[in-house]
Amino acid sequence: MxxxxxxxxxxxxxxxxxxxxxxxxxxxxxxxxxxxxxxxxxxxxxxxxxxxxxxxxxxxxxxxxxxxxxxxxxxxxxxxxxxxxxxxxxxxxxxxxxxxxxxxxxxxxxxxxxxxxxxxxxxxxxxxxxxxxxxxxxxxxxxxxxxxxxxxxxxxxxxxxxxxxxxxxxxxxxxxxxxxxxxxxxxxxxxxxxxxxxxxxxxxxxxxxxxxxxxxxxxxxxLSIEPFDAFELLGAPTRTGRTLPRLAPFGMFPAKDGWVALCAPTDTFAAGVFRAMGTPELADDPRFRTRDQRVGHATELHARLDAWTGARTRDEIVAVLAEHGVPAAPVRAPAEAIHDxxxxxxxxxxxxxxxxxxxxxxxxxxxxxxxxxxxxxxxxxxxxxxxxxxxxxxxxxxxxxxxxxxxxxxxxxx
Known part of the structure; x- marks a missing residue:
């Protein structure tokens, strides 16, 4: 060659x-x-x-x-x-x-x-x-x-x-x-x-x-890479909308100028989210300290995130989350994405x-x-x-x- x-x-x-x-x-x-x-x-x-x-x-x-x-x-x-x-x-x-x-x-x-x-x-x-x-x-x-x-x-x-x-x-x-x-x-x-x-x-x-x-x-x-049949047997939702409770905090959240995607299923990432939000104490809160606890209180946790992201722009949210090591990105339209x-x-x-x-x-x-x-x-x-x-x-x-x-x-x- x-x-x-x-x-x-x-x-x-x-x-x-x-x-x-x-x-x-x-x-x-x-x-x-x-x-x-x-x-x-x-x-x-x-x-x-x-x-x-x-x-x-x-x-x-x-x-x-x-x-x-x-x-x-x-x-x-x-x-x-x-x-x-x-x-x-x-x-x-x-x-x-x-x-x-x-x-x-x-x-x-x-x-x-x-x-x-x-x-x-x-x-x-x-x-x-x-x-x-x-x-x-x-x-x-x-x-x-x-x-x-x-x-x-x-x-x-x-x-x-x-x-x-x-x-x-x-x-x-x-x-x-x-x-x-x-x-x-x-x-x-x-x-x-x-x-x-x-x-x-x-x-x-x-x-x-x-x-x-x-x-x-x-x-x-x-599709079968995710255990949807197991979710159904356990009564867990197979359709979760813009958030994914079994990985909380995880999903799409509103910004002042659009939406951001955030993926923080691990304890380390979740702690980064709490620091970015200015509430580091939530990492020790019994509702949010471990992954299973966060999943059990996903609705409350995602509501807190909605309120926090909704007061900021996409760039502001992504920048502060990145500063704390959290995977996050703006949700882009196709025409915007293909010109990256x-x-x-x-x-x-x-x-x-x-x-x-x-x-x-x-x-x-x-x-x-x-x-x-x-x-x-x-x-x-x-x-x-x-x-x-x-x-x-x-x-x-x-x-x-x-x-x-x-x-x-x-x-x-x-």
């Missing part, structure tokens, strides 16, 4: 994904250096996120597409460092091209509903027949075995089934959907972990395998650029939030136009000549 090389350099990933869960997985692989060939259906206009508002073009941001030149901000963020080719996989000629690509590839990633890839003739079994060392990552709502009904899933469906909607909000309030599409973002993280693990196995044994990730399983597994100099400086959030017009709309997107001491990582190529690399990939990877490519295009396979 040369200093500055990306760790997945030389790996070829065939990207059959659309929308968010799959494309985020392949975005991460691209940021780690893999050559990601994004395969899009020309009959449907390609990845569905190509039609997500807002759009960025020569005139900046707009909510509707004003010209063919405008590109979805979603796609601009999710398709960086990928090459786009078009294949209508409902045609046998296109499936043949895909399987030719599989012979040269290391990884296939798809996020079809369970069984769809097999019906198309491009599932794991078909890919393994032409390349026994292929790693085939499938991200679906419920896993490769499918689920009752349609078996199709969107983020909100998975949030509903996972129980997550009943972990946020006040105890008697309606279910709360997590604003971030957390199921769509969590499943691809596990898929990438699976792909990287399978790459290690291929290097050791030469044997490829399927990596099967369920959105429901990923999110429910994450720390995450910007580390490349964890970056400016997005239109492939032709640059950063004309001051739009932000994800960087690669992994930093290596020796390797490089990140995104340096813009999102591609639909099918922009079709001819180049077929020529350089597969060795097809111009006549063959022209024939495929005329037949509707490309």
């Amino acid at each position: 040369n200093a500055g090389d990306k760790p997945l350099r030389g790996r070829i990933v065939l990207d059959l994904t659309t929308a968010l869960a799959g494309p985020y997985a392949t975005l991460l692989l691209a940021g780690l250096g893999a050559t990601v060939i994004k395969i899009e259906n020309p009959a449907t206009g390609g990845d569905s996120s190509r039609n997500n508002a807002p759009y960025l073009g020569a005139d900046g941001l707009r909510m509707d597409r004003g010209s063919a030149d405008d590109m979805s901000v979603s796609l601009i963020g999710r398709a960086r460092n990928k090459q786009s080719i078009t294949l209508n996989l409902k045609q046998q000629a296109a499936r043949d091209v895909f399987l030719d690509l599989v012979r040269h590839a290391d990884v296939v990633v798809e996020n079809y509903a369970a069984g769809t890839a097999d019906r198309l003739g491009i599932g794991y079994t078909a890919c393994r027949e032409v390349n026994p060392s292929i790693i085939y990552a499938a991200i679906s709502g419920f896993g490769a075995q499918g689920a009752p009904g349609s078996g199709k899933a969107m983020d909100s469906i998975i949030q509903a089934l996972s129980g997550v909607m009943y972990t946020s909000g006040e105890p008697e309030s309606d279910p709360v959907r997590v604003g971030l599409p957390i199921a769509d973002l969590l499943a691809p993280l596990f898929a990438v972990i699976g792909v990287l693990s399978a790459i290690v196995e291929v290097e050791q044994s030469g044997v490829g395998q399927q990596v099967d990730v369920s959105m429901l399983g990923a999110l429910t597994s994450l 100099e720390l995450v910007r400086g580390r490349g964890e959030v970056v400016d997005l650029e239109h492939p032709d017009h640059g950063a004309t709309g001051q739009v932000s997107g994800p960087g690669l939030p992994i930093r290596f001491s020796e390797s490089a990582a990140g995104f340096d190529l813009p999102a591609p136009r639909l099918g922009e690399h079709t001819d180049d990939v077929l020529r350089t990877v597969l060795g097809y000549d111009g006549d063959r490519i022209t024939g495929l295009r005329e037949s509707g396979a490309l």
